[in-house]
Amino acid sequence: MNLNRTLPLLFVISVLMSFSVRAELSIQITQGIDNPIPIAVVPFSWEGSGVLDEDIGEIVTADLQQVGEFRALSPSNMLALPREEREVYYRDWSVLAQDYLLVGKVQRSPGSELIQVQYEFFDINREIKLAGEVLTGTTSQLRDIGHEISNVVFELVTGTRGAFTTQILYIVSEFVSPEVSYFRLEKADYDGRRAQVLLESREPIMSPSWSPNGQDIAYVSFETDLPRIYTQNIATGQRRQITNFPNINSSPVWSPDGTKLAMVLSKDGSPDIYVQDLLSNELIRITDHPAIDTEPAWSRDGRSLVFMSDRTGQPQIYQMEIGASTYDVERLTYDCFHCAKGQFLPDGVNLVHVRRETRQSPEYQISIMNVETLRVITLTSTKFDESPSVAPNGSMIMYATKFNGRGVLDAVSIDGRVKFRLPSSRGDVREPAWSPYLN
Amino acid sequence: MTPIKNLIKSVVIGLALVSLAACKSSSDAETEVTDAGSMGSTSSESTSSAAQASGAGTSGRLSAEQIQAENALRQTVFYFDFDIAEFRGADRETLMYHARDLSANPSKRLRLEGHADERGTREYNLALGERRANSILNYLIVNGASRSQIEVVSYGEERPAMTGQSESVYNRNRRVEVVAR
Numbered sequence: 064m065n066l067n068r069t070l071p072l073l074f075v076i077s078v079l080m081s082f083s084v085r086a087e088l089s090i091q092i093t094q095g096i097d098n099p100i101p102i103a104v105v106p107f108s109w110e111g112s113g114v115l116d117e118d119i120g121e122i123v124t125a126d127l128q129q130v131g132e133f134r135a136l137s138p139s140n141m142l143a144l145p146r147e148e149r150e151v152y153y154r155d156w157s158v159l160a161q162d163y164l165l166v167g168k169v170q171r172s173p174g175s176e177l178i179q180v181q182y183e184f185f186d187i188n189r190e191i192k193l194a195g196e197v198l199t200g201t202t203s204q205l206r207d208i209g210h211e212i213s214n215v216v217f218e219l220v221t222g223t224r225g226a227f228t229t230q231i232l233y234i235v236s237e238f239v240s241p242e243v244s245y246f247r248l249e250k251a252d253y254d255g256r257r258a259q260v261l262l263e264s265r266e267p268i269m270s271p272s273w274s275p276n277g278q279d280i281a282y283v284s285f286e287t288d289l290p291r292i293y294t295q296n297i298a299t300g301q302r303r304q305i306t307n308f309p310n311i312n313s314s315p316v317w318s319p320d321g322t323k324l325a326m327v328l329s330k331d332g333s334p335d336i337y338v339q340d341l342l343s344n345e346l347i348r349i350t351d352h353p354a355i356d357t358e359p360a361w362s363r364d365g366r367s368l369v370f371m372s373d374r375t376g377q378p379q380i381y382q383m384e385i386g387a388s389t390y391d392v393e394r395l396t397y398d399c400f401h402c403a404k405g406q407f408l409p410d411g412v413n414l415v416h417v418r419r420e421t422r423q424s425p426e427y428q429i430s431i432m433n434v435e436t437l438r439v440i441t442l443t444s445t446k447f448d449e450s451p452s453v454a455p456n457g458s459m460i461m462y463a464t465k466f467n468g469r470g471v472l473d474a475v476s477i478d479g480r481v482k483f484r485l486p487s488s489r490g491d492v493r494e495p496a497w498s499p500y501l502n
Numbered sequence: 503m504t505p506i507k508n509l510i511k512s513v514v515i516g517l518a519l520v521s522l523a524a525c526k527s528s529s530d531a532e533t534e535v536t537d538a539g540s541m542g543s544t545s546s547e548s549t550s551s552a553a554q555a556s557g558a559g560t561s562g563r564l565s566a567e568q569i570q571a572e573n574a575l576r577q578t579v580f581y582f583d584f585d586i587a588e589f590r591g592a593d594r595e596t597l598m599y600h601a602r603d604l605s606a607n608p609s610k611r612l613r614l615e616g617h618a619d620e621r622g623t624r625e626y627n628l629a630l631g632e633r634r635a636n637s638i639l640n641y642l643i644v645n646g647a648s649r650s651q652i653e654v655v656s657y658g659e660e661r662p663a664m665t666g667q668s669e670s671v672y673n674r675n676r677r678v679e680v681v682a683r
Contacts, residue, residue, distance in 0.1 A: 241663045267660035269624060289655055290628070311632055311656060314625050327625065334629045355629040371626060378626055403623040417623055425621065447667070449623050468667060494624065 099134035100162055106138050107167040108146045119180055122209030126227045131481025136161055148183050156187045172199055180208045184216055193219050226454040229253045230498045232271035232280060237490040248282060255485035271494060274317045277501045281315035281324060292326055314357055318365050325359040325368055336370050351389040360406035371403045380405035380416055395434055409457045417449050429462050442479040452497040463493040574599030578680040587633035597641050605646030611683040614638055616656040619672035624658055631656030635678050
């Protein structure tokens, strides 16, 4: 009884301690779950000269704890530090009540600058090895190798494909004065590490979005003084201006087959949803209403679009089949003052959205509504939550919020039980876009 | 000081008081204080320019109408209420002067830049900023400006006048700025 109570506390302390030691670590776990799976990740041994920049064991530990399902044993509590299978005694881990064990070693590849990472993964209860392999890469790929191992462990234990090798796009702005601000479009690993600037401007950049193969992105840039839609190839940096219509050109979102962009244009008076074919440039109008229609999101099969409209006076979420009559619109939300930025989870039933319940409650929070049962779960409890983006395995949602008056990115598990934050060094960070699987 | 100058001064001060009263009726306490301050400085500027004009001019006299027009054209930022896309009634007269000015000077070009506060989603705010700018655009056109003289752009919540999460900051950020081109 006493032991049970002290264990979660010890876990919290060890998490806090590990963060104060590694000051540059970007992830902060703000909320965990009650019964995480106990896993021991033995520090990977380095059998070469000098010091490696990255610690594989730490990368895997951070990955698994961030998503909440796992609780990692502190190395200081381990009875042994095996590097490979022949050094593993299951009893050392069963007495510590561990369910799983990960061991590994890192060596320089003979006769080259490459690094070899060998890992082995064990089920302590069944006393069997579940996986093991040798991954080779350059020193700059050590984080990729760590995330790859996390993917293997996560999928073996949970049955769900891991999303640890995915990336995110987001916007950073630095406000100097009303006349002078700097805007950056950045790409980073899903955990905020290894950030790269893809575009920098003195004019706003908005609405980054990934192509389904993860090779191209689309966004809105005001670089000509007007909001226009651009695409950019990540590898080559090559850019293409897609639109130059009068008034608003915004919200580009790639169709699931990658051939079209849904977008918002107000060239005919008020913002409406359009779809442009990227090869033929043919433009199809989807909505036709004098109110504001914006924030298109594709259904998984690419046959319909979810969007926001204030046609009843306040923003609500609607759905429309592509090619249907503009009158043939289905309204999805009713019970909120402001429901916006809707998109379906992979199951096609649960709608992620930003919700403000009543006019009197000025909080904008990330919620999920089951469109069949109409049950609503609100996942966040902060006030300025927006721009939800779902991980490709559907397990977590990243969103923008405010912390101490500054824009930051948070992520929450789909059941609302686990949260983590990606602090940034400077500026306001917002509009996260979670990539598809990249490999 | 000549009686004419005294008359001009009292007209200017009277106008300032009138517009001050208009501000008071239009919105909440936070906005009143700052608007009153900015109107105060506008009226003192125009006092000196009116005085200069009367000294240099041959008739030695600016009509009250001219002074009011000058003051009106100096106001280039128009604030909006929360979730409202229509400009405030108190700005109607000022905007009328902008419309007449455009009508009288066909070569003049303006840009209306619409903005929203940060509450609500970014895409919606982009649209809301455009709707606000359009409410002024339509009024200017109805009152004599030509469509080709005016460009509209919305920045949504991307270019705040002030940063922060208080009502007073939000009041400053919900605006349309008239920018000469």
